[in-house]
Amino acid sequence: MRLEHKVAAVASSGGSIGKACAQALLKEGAKVILLSKNPSDFSEFQEKEQPFLGLPVKDFTDEEEIKEKAAEAVEAFGSLDVIVNSITAVPEEGVWNEIPEESWRETFTQILTGNLIPLKYLVPSLVEKESGRIVIVSALPGRTGVPGSQFAYTAAHAGLGGMVRNIATVFGKHSITCNGIAAGQIEGQAIDPGAEGSLAGILKEKTIGTAQDVANAVLYLTDEHAAWNTGETLDLNGGRYMV
């Protein structure tokens, strides 16, 4: 039970990864709050039997809504130790200079600002405890050029890397670590449709990763023993990209 006595908040835009992380953290003894845009995520958990709270979210970029939900999350079990973000958006497919501004702006904002706002309102609770673990799950196209990956999606995921490094740098003095996981193609997680076929890994009989693979990496980074990891983005892609 790697996370006994810990409280973890998972913020998810509704894909398979967020839910898998919540399940994995719970299994390792943590009390878990899942903030999710996909209400059907909550049916997997039994709020009465488990130390779990599900909070539906409409829009992670809405400061008013998230401020409220974050307060509820922290109140749920009295404190917070771990924050995991798995917030992304599926971009509109199309030629790079023909996608309407409204559309690409929304993609960009939902990913980058969508990750920022929950952290803005949850991180202060980690600072209060002078310790904590933050993990931001992003996508491979944020790390390297992936043919077909839409530009707004790519740019936003690259921006998440900057966010990881900045939070790590600034909050290290409070013994808070912040790391990222740049995931390649994951089963059950919608990918950028334009990049279909460009994300597969090289391992025999496992060219696509699973949500559990990401959850396992989250368990590693949020472990008490991972106290010397910070500011890093773990490339988790089955060998698709190596640096």
Add this chain to the structure above:
Amino acid sequence: MKKLENRVAVFIGGGSAVASVALKYFIAEGASVLQVDVAEPYFERTRDIREEFPNRIHTFLGACTSQEDMDQAMAACEEQFGRIDIVCNFAGFHGAGDVTSVLKSQWDLAMDVTCLGIYRSTKAAFPYLKKNHYGRIMNFASIGGRANRGVSITYAASKAAAIGLTRSLALELAPYGITVNSMAPASLDTSAFERIPEHGSIPHEPPKGALTGGPGATRGGSFIPDRPLATLDEIAHALIFLCSEDSAFLTGDCLDINGGQFMQP
């Protein structure tokens, strides 16, 4: 032969200190330049060289936060100089704050200027570059987006996003003879220039309960003795290379230029 003979460059954020110095070198290497910025005072910095080369340096008022402005700027360049070869995206917005104290409005502005402005200018220039099957796009990023630096979160994330956008555009534009690269310097010596307050900047007042004491983090200087900062002249040399025909096989890259203080694996 001059490196940029008869080439035409558009400088978005052309009034910045970096661009003002780069202008001198672009002219020396044979280019003509359209400087684009949001307000006239920025152009004062280069008044002398503009008076010396009235036919080779023009100005245009426009913001990279507006697609319409960028479309008009590129059309003006094509009209005034007959072609476009190079786009240098210098425009950036610092913003302020850490993750707990950042103002969303400042965050949005940083993203809009520093990252998305690059898309708008590229989109606007594309038809003219495509016509000649040639182009050089240079995006001015920063070590702040790359490494562990105590910069504001708005700066760190928007510069990292700009570097990511560079990679995406490099792949999109490769079939058209257009390369797209970024540059990530560390601190620059802008002491020769008077500071003009950033357009749209809100003096940073952290909300109640936010962290005080500022971000404490590695700053460090370069490892080259007696040279803590890059000069704008040496930045200009790198720009010339990235914007010349010589760099035809370099695309989707981010050139770190920091005196050894950060090294990518």
